[in-house]
Amino acid sequence: MKNFKKLFASLAIVAMLATAVPTTVLGAASYSDELQGAYDYAYGMGVTTQSSIENANMYGSLIRSHMAKMMVKFAKEVYGRTADTSLACEFTDVANQSDEMKGYITEACQMGLMGVGITAFNPNGTVTRAQFGTVLSRVLYGDTYNVDTNPYYADHLQALKDAGIMTMISNPDQLEVRGYVMLMMQRADEGVATPEICTTPENVLSCSLGLDSCPAECKTVQENKVGTLTVASTDASYTSIPKVGAVKHATVKFTAGSDDVNVYGVNMKKLALTNTSNVKIWLEKDGVRVTTQAAFSDDKAVMSFLTALAVKA
Numbered sequence: 251m252k253n254f255k256k257l258f259a260s261l262a263i264v265a266m267l268a269t270a271v272p273t274t275v276l277g278a279a280s281y282s283d284e285l286q287g288a289y290d291y292a293y294g295m296g297v298t299t300q301s302s303i304e305n306a307n308m309y310g311s312l313i314r315s316h317m318a319k320m321m322v323k324f325a326k327e328v329y330g331r332t333a334d335t336s337l338a339c340e341f342t343d344v345a346n347q348s349d350e351m352k353g354y355i356t357e358a359c360q361m362g363l364m365g366v367g368i369t370a371f372n373p374n375g376t377v378t379r380a381q382f383g384t385v386l387s388r389v390l391y392g393d394t395y396n397v398d399t400n401p402y403y404a405d406h407l408q409a410l411k412d413a414g415i416m417t418m419i420s421n422p423d424q425l426e427v428r429g430y431v432m433l434m435m436q437r438a439d440e441g442v443a444t445p446e447i448c449t450t451p452e453n454v455l456s457c458s459l460g461l462d463s464c465p466a467e468c469k470t471v472q473e474n475k476v477g478t479l480t481v482a483s484t485d486a487s488y489t490s491i492p493k494v495g496a497v498k499h500a501t502v503k504f505t506a507g508s509d510d511v512n513v514y515g516v517n518m519k520k521l522a523l524t525n526t527s528n529v530k531i532w533l534e535k536d537g538v539r540v541t542t543q544a545a546f547s548d549d550k551a552v553m554s555f556l557t558a559l560a561v562k563a
Contacts, residue, residue: 288433308429315373318358330538333360380422478507
C-alpha cells in the first residue's frame with residue numbers, strides 16, 4: 251500500500267462555525283478560563299448534561315460508570331466510533347445500575363475502551379489518571395498502545411503527553427478530576443495532538459515532501475511514499491454566510507489512482523469570505539466529523555484526519 255502522510259490541495263472552505271455555547275455568570279470566578287472553556291465544550295458535546303458549571307462537579311472525582319458514559323459519548327460524537335454488538339460484555343456487578351448506565355457500560359466494552367476480558371466492571375470505583383489515560387488513548391489511537399508492558403498504562407500516558415493532551419503523568423495513581431477529563435477531551439478534539447510547529451503550512455509541506463527543512467520533532471510522525479490522488483470539489487454558491495452555525499461550503503471527492511492511498515491531512519486556502527477571526531473549518535463524512543477543526547492564518551489552514559482517510563484504488 252502506498253501512503254501519503256500529508257496531502258494538500260487548495261480547496262474552497264468546507265464548513266464554518268460560529269457556535270453559541272452556554273456561558274455561566276454566577277460563580278464564574280471559581281473557575282479558570284481554561285476550565286470554563288472545557289465545560290462549555292463538554293456541555294455542547296453532550297458529555298455533561300449539567301446546564302451550569304456549578305452543577306458539573308468540575309473538581310470532583312470520577313467513577314468508572316460515569317467515565318464509561320462520558321467516553322462513549324465522546325467516542326461516538328467526535329470519532330464516529332461504533333460498538334461491536336456481537337460481543338456479550340456481561341458483568342457480575344452492574345445489576346444495581348440504571349438501564350441507561352448499563353447500556354453505556356456495555357458500549358464502552360463493545361468499543362474496546364473499558365471492561366474487555368473481565369467479569370467485574372467495578373462501576374463505582376474511582377478513576378485514576380492511569381485508567382482514564384488508557385481509555386482516552388484507546389479512543390484516539392485504538393489498540394496501538396495496548397502492548398504487553400508493565401505497567402499497562404505507560405505507553406498510553408506517554409503518547410498523550412507527547413501529543414500535548416495530558417501534561418502531568420508523573421503520578422498515575424492520582425484520582426482523576428472531572429473538569430480535567432473534559433479539558434483533555436477538548437484538547438484531543440481540537441487537534442492539540444500535533445505540535446504547533448508541525449502545523450504551519452511551510453513545515454507541513456516540507457515534512458510531507460521529506461525535505462531537510464522539516465523540524466526534527468515533526469519527522470517522527472512522517473512517512474512519505476509516492477501515490478496518485480485526485481482531489482475535486484463541488485462548491486456551494488454563497489456570497490455571504492447564510493446563517494450562524496455550521497454551513498456546508500463544498501463536497502470534496504478524493505479519488506486514488508492504481509494504488510490505495512491513505513490521506514492524513516489537507517491544506518486549505520481561503521479564497522474569499524471575509525477575514526472573520528472565529529471561522530473554523532473541518533471535513534465530515536456520512537455526517538460525522540473526520541478531521542480536526544482548523545482556523546485560518548494568512549488565509550491558510552491545515553486539517554488533520556482523526557483517522558487516516560483510506561482511499562481505495
